Amino acid sequence: MWTPEVIWMIVKGIGETLYMTLVSTLLGYLFGLPMGVLLVVSDKDGLSPNPVLYKILDVIANIVRSVPFLILLIVVIPFTRLLVGRSTGSTATIVPLTIAAIPFIARMVESSIKEVDPGVIEAARSMGAGNFRIVTKVLLVEARTSLITGMTIAIGTILGYSAMAGTIGGGGLGDIAIRYGYYRYESGIMIVTVVLLVLLVQLFQTVGMHMASRLDKRK
Numbered sequence: 001m002w003t004p005e006v007i008w009m010i011v012k013g014i015g016e017t018l019y020m021t022l023v024s025t026l027l028g029y030l031f032g033l034p035m036g037v038l039l040v041v042s043d044k045d046g047l048s049p050n051p052v053l054y055k056i057l058d059v060i061a062n063i064v065r066s067v068p069f070l071i072l073l074i075v076v077i078p079f080t081r082l083l084v085g086r087s088t089g090s091t092a093t094i095v096p097l098t099i100a101a102i103p104f105i106a107r108m109v110e111s112s113i114k115e116v117d118p119g120v121i122e123a124a125r126s127m128g129a130g131n132f133r134i135v136t137k138v139l140l141v142e143a144r145t146s147l148i149t150g151m152t153i154a155i156g157t158i159l160g161y162s163a164m165a166g167t168i169g170g171g172g173l174g175d176i177a178i179r180y181g182y183y184r185y186e187s188g189i190m191i192v193t194v195v196l197l198v199l200l201v202q203l204f205q206t207v208g209m210h211m212a213s214r215l216d217k218r219k
Helices: 004-042 051-066 069-075 077-084 090-113 119-124 129-144 144-168 172-182 189-215
Strands: none
Touching: 004 051, 004 077, 004 090, 004 129, 004 144, 004 172, 051 077, 051 090, 069 077, 069 144, 077 090, 090 144, 119 129, 119 144, 129 144, 144 172, 144 189
């Protein structure tokens, strides 16, 4: 069973899993971070309350997060084909992964920023800081430890989603586990892919928590 071809397939699967996870996380934060900030700013107790904007963003986040990822994979197939020209493979899987990640990340960013002491915001206002400066120089800086912790959780969640994408040929370790562990009953390969997925999650968790600990001003 453990031929050079199988070993290379698993190594390639690790690379595809990391590719899907990291690119989807990056794109998720590219859109999810601003969305989370807007949710905080436009809230009724935010820097610039805007009930209409908050309600729109709130509904979008709730709707997307309510759709199970396996269903989302199928629903966005036409959109995925439009963007990348295909619906299977690691690059195609990045599209639904990013769509699922954006509202999840936005909610985590919103939660992290709302943990910032209101007194710090008032102090910045008293010194004449505008909303943009308060967001970039106060809120995001003060919430950085929580934001990194949230990013660690987000990466682990997205990695888990990437494994689910194996059910429709999404590539990576999940695809290997489905094709060999489920369809061909090769339990050895299934166990190895599961162990590798667990190790990857633990790696991201360890690195993320170490970074958060280093940036925690309370220590």
